[in-house]
């Protein structure tokens with residue numbers, strides 16, 4: 630069965646002390662509350678090792694925001710899968726739209742990163758989604774199809790079951806403009822149908838597909854209630870404990 634997941638992508642926010650404080654608050658929340666979803670965070674790389682210390686019993690999954698496609702060597706600024714593995718990190722986001730926009734990442738990079746993570750037993754959270762012009766011109770299905778096929782369809786059935794997909798329409802990220810629950814459901818169902826066509830329905834039913842883009846406490850529950858939406862990848866609202874925990878509670882009823 631696929632999992633329900635709420636993941637917080639902290640992006641380039643919080644100094645060390647602030648990051649520790651938010652982790653402590655999240656641990657406290659997890660100790661005192663039962664959640665109907667798994668909770669992950671993707672803090673800046675600098676804080677990953679301390680996050681693993683804080684969540685040493687696996688209360689919260691700890692993910693990098695990016696990982697190198699290369700194994701090791703002269704790649705200044707990069708972090709390898711082995712390094713993540715050596716601190717017991719659970720996985721990494723792959724090809725978030727901000728990596729695509731500001732760092733020229735493509736789905737070919739995504740494909741190699743996803744494979745590198747899976748080869749070492751870590752979980753990729755592969756991000757895709759269309760830009761505003763692509764949505765306006767009605768090309769969002771075609772864009773998402775090309776992205777998904779290029780990034781994921783060289784994987785085996787066993788491998789793709791281990792990938793988490795995050796559909797994040799670029800026009801909804803950090804803009805306050807959320808895809809409606811119906812818009813999210815429509816694309817999620819489409820992504821699942823692509824996986825079903827290639828790998829079979831049983832495999833597609835195992836893949837968790839998260840929605841990302843201006844998820845807030847007041848819209849999380851409706852979005853999460855859609856049949857093909859298995860949770861959310863949360864940006865701004867993951868930075869405040871009150872907001873993030875209310876979003877997690879979107880799965881509680």
Ligand SMILES: O=C(CO)COP(=O)(O)O
Pocket residue numbers: 638725797801802803804805841842843844862863864865866
């Ligand atoms: O990019 C996102 C998560 O990865 C979404 O960000 P916001 O929730 O701030 O729109």
